[in-house]
Amino acid sequence: MGRPKHGGNLAWAANIAGCPISSIKDFSASINPWGMPKTVLKAIQEQIPRLTAYPNPEYPQLKSALAGHHRLSTDYILPGNGAAELLTWAARELARLERTYLITPAFGDYSRGLKAFNSNIVTLKSPLLPFGDLSSLIPRDRLQNSGLLLNNPHNPTGKLWPREEIIPYLKSFALVVIDEAFMDFLPLSQGQSLIDLVPQVANLVILRSLTKFYSLPGLRIGYAIANPDLIQKWQAARDPWSVNSLAVAAAIAALKDREFQQYTWDWLVPAKSQLMESLSEISQLQVLPSAVNFLLVKSDVSVTKLQEELLKKYHILIRDCLSFPELGDNYFRIAIRTPEENQNLVQVLKQLIEYSSY
DSSP states (O other): OOOOSSSOOHHHHHHHHTSOGGGOEEOSSOOOTTOSOHHHHHHHHHHGGGGGSOOOTTOHHHHHHHHHHHTOOGGGEEEESHHHHHHHHHHHHHHTSSEEEEEESOOHHHHHHHHHTTOOEEEEEOSSSSOOOGGGTSOSSSOTTEEEEEESSOTTTOOOOOHHHHGGGGTTSSEEEEEOTTGGGSOTTTOOOOGGGGGGOTTEEEEEESTTTTTOTTTOOEEEEOOHHHHHHHHHHSOTTOSOHHHHHHHHHHHHOHHHHHHHHHHHHHHHHHHHHHHHTSTTEEEOOOSSSEEEEEESSOHHHHHHHIIIIIOEEOEEETTSTTTEEEEEEEEOOOHHHHHHHHHHHHHHHHHSOO
């Protein structure tokens, strides 16, 4: 079984650890640790008897729920089989342009999608982490007939760019695609989403995921917000039933669950602060600031060896960064989990790093 390119590969981890999948404590996938909301579970259960019928390929109820959530017309919304499906369609649009600019390190599926359509990828590599402002990364010239694929908040660094930094580039590029998969982890007062600008900016596409915040990665549910002409184009070209009925029911229920949303926001701020502070006490680790529910950590010791020992001795899985060529064996990423799990992780990291020889 080869080394995974994404977090959350519990089968691989269990094979290394020599334990059942259920025994793995997963810090590698940046998923809300509180699990799916009870309201979502109830909605899924109520939908099961209706699985004998095809879902409506227009998804009117889900579109209506998303439109109300974002105060948009349903014409601007396209649900998808996770944000990954919609990223593929966005990559096809970007590939029609002369070049696509991509800030690296970057989520591996961006290159996968762009390369699938033979896009001319121009990587923008920062010499240092954490990133600075966008003007230090994106060139000012040769942007005509070019596209920009931007992840905000950024994975794997957790960097959040203010919307004021992004807006000037909307006029510079022929197409701007912004992946906001982790934006839900920011309270509305702190979010930097550009969704509200889509009706006024025809060359802007926003991708969103519902799987991370609501802990639903197995259901695969996301959505795109874009110009209605582009939405209709994608809808006409893709499989008519991209979203299953359980995912539709789960998404509608999740969007209504204000209590779960507030609980997550209230948990994340102190949990992240405490974990960053505790990790910073380990001299061999350098924690990068993060706006969301995961941390990128620079390590003075080999991460692959550290990852292996964590699995074999403690059944803990962290996300190595070997799939990010700019990071390699000197970085790892961890999700922020419950206070008890976070404390346990710090304790075993201290034991392994401070008392072991690498």
